[in-house]
Amino acid sequence: MARRKKKHYAMSRIQRNALVGVFFFFVLPLIYVVDRRFGGPLQTAVQRSTTESSDRQKYHGRAFTVLEVIDGDTLDIDIPDGKFPDTRIRLLGVDTPETRHPTVGKCTSAPRQPSSPPPAPSTSR
Numbered sequence: 001m002a003r004r005k006k007k008h009y010a011m012s013r014i015q016r017n018a019l020v021g022v023f024f025f026f027v028l029p030l031i032y033v034v035d036r037r038f039g040g041p042l043q044t045a046v047q048r049s050t051t052e053s054s055d056r057q058k059y060h061g062r063a064f065t066v067l068e069v070i071d072g073d074t075l076d077i078d079i080p081d082g083k084f085p086d087t088r089i090r091l092l093g094v095d096t097p098e099t100r101h102p103t104v105g106k107c108t109s110a111p112r113q114p115s116s117p118p119p120a121p122s123t124s125r
Contacts, residue, residue: 072096 011019064077067086073094081087 058079064079064087067076067078069075070088073091073096074088075091076086076088079087
């Protein structure tokens with residue numbers, strides 16, 4: 001019976017375990033210390049640059065008139081958006097059935113998706 005050849009790996013098990021140990025005992029604590037020491041100013045700079053966007057200045061704290069309700073979770077408001085005369089808003093996290101197909105238009109054969117519940121009162125006002 002022939003002996004099986006021993007597989008040669010790029011790294012031995014001992015070397016791999018040593019690298020894992022170095023990572024957990026030296027690299028992660030170093031990252032933690034650097035984050036605690038220098039992370040505060042960096043975090044505030046990142047938060048400031050992301051929250052002070054032009055969209056926030058344009059829309060935050062203002063009231064707009066709804067021009068058209070496209071679907072249960074999509075509506076148009078009366079502020080220009082780039083080359084468009086109004087702004088389309090999609091409400092995230094609101095689950096309403098589709099009443100219009102994006103390419104075909106209004107669904108005439110089936111006003112609601114099959115086996116879908118009626119829209120919630122908060123979206124049918």
